[in-house]
Amino acid sequence: MNKIPFEYGSIAENEYFIDRIEDRKDLKTFLGGGINVMLISPRRWGKSSLVKAAMEELKQEQKDVRVCYLDAFKIFSEEEFYNKFASAVLQGVSSTTEKRWADIVKFIQSISPSLTINNDPVNAVEVNLNFKPLKESAEEILNLPEKIAKAKGIHVIVCIDEFQQLANLPDWKRLEGTMRSVWQGQHSTTYCLYGSKRHMMMDIFGNSKNPFYRFGQMMALKKIAKEYWKPFIHDSFYNHGKTISDDMIERICNTVQCHSWYMQQFCFLIWTRTATEVTEEIYQSQLTKLLDTNTDMFITDIDGMPASQIAFLRAVCMGETHFNAQQVVAEYGLGAPRTITKNKKTLVERDFIEKSGDGFKMVDPVFELWFKREYCNILPQ
Secondary structure (H helix, E strand, O other): OOOOOOOOOOOOOHHHOOOOHHHHHHHHHHHHOOOOEEEEOOOOOOHHHHHHHHHHHHHHHOOOEEEEEEEOOOOOOHHHHHHHHHHHHHHHHOOOHHHHHHHHHHHHOOOOOOOEEEEOOOOOEEEEOOOOOOHHHHHHHHOHHHHHHHHHOOEEEEEEEOHHHHHHOOOHHHHHHHHHHHHOOOOOEEEEEEEOOHHHHHHHHHOOOOOOOOOOEEEEOOOOOHHHHHHHHHHHHHOOOOEOOHHHHHHHHHHOOOOHHHHHHHHHHHHHHOOOEOOHHHHHHHHHHHHHHOHHHHHHHHOOOOHHHHHHHHHHHOOOOOOOOHHHHHHHOOOOHHHHHHHHHHHHHOOOEEEEOOEEEEOOHHHHHHHHHHHOOOOOO
């Protein structure tokens, strides 16, 4: 199979993983040294790929390290969280199916004698604890990685992706307090909690009134710099007998603002359309395709959004900064001052916009291009 040198929609590994040298080093230093990490950045910036790459390196450097991965994005109940947490821990600490079975017998059955076990074709063990999360049993499950770590003489690192989703559970405040009280007493287990809803993550970890305040080291992920993207793109085309000019690479970087997901996606589209050399026609057609490909996702993002918030996004896209000015309010239909203030707060919390100088800017560069095309009649260049 002729492998395309650009990849998106899955965790980037090996030759697809770009830079993040300092971020990888920091993650390994903190987590390898027993310091919990809370990693925050907008969605599709490469958090999951970064964590996976750093942890794979750390496992090679520190042979006693075991890493457990849990995605909280589709967890809808506290019971489901405990099941997936226990499954992830067992998956991470045991190298073979046989050892996982032994660990279940040794560490899980005492907590839930009536558990059921699903063993899928790729040797992943998933447990169903069949218990109502009472305080005692919940604490035992949350202490499972520490219990195993001490018994085996290993260092367990638990990585939970989209951690902020747990805050949507009905009894989150109690769960939050229980997690913090159990986890803060562990010495052989370290946690990497990362998410893309920045406002929610900052409230969980940066609000002094909440249990997870100062739980560990906060890290805000930055974009991969243009200087790393340029040689990667050039070599990816050149090594497959295709050419792309430096000016075109610069243009790609500027168009999607070095956003990891869109850089890979846009280059993927251009690469597949290019026989020998990237032309202006190819660039323009694939830019249109980039917007069209993401249209369904963007429509879902703004589904149900009030007209006044759409109007506020239009004003941001058009470079307005004085949102309460009479002329701006009238031109875009922004509504009353109270509505403007509320919409501004909501759109920041939902990660549509962020503060930039005296005004605001859109967080997602391709959503901005799409929104300008659909709502401002401005075609991308």
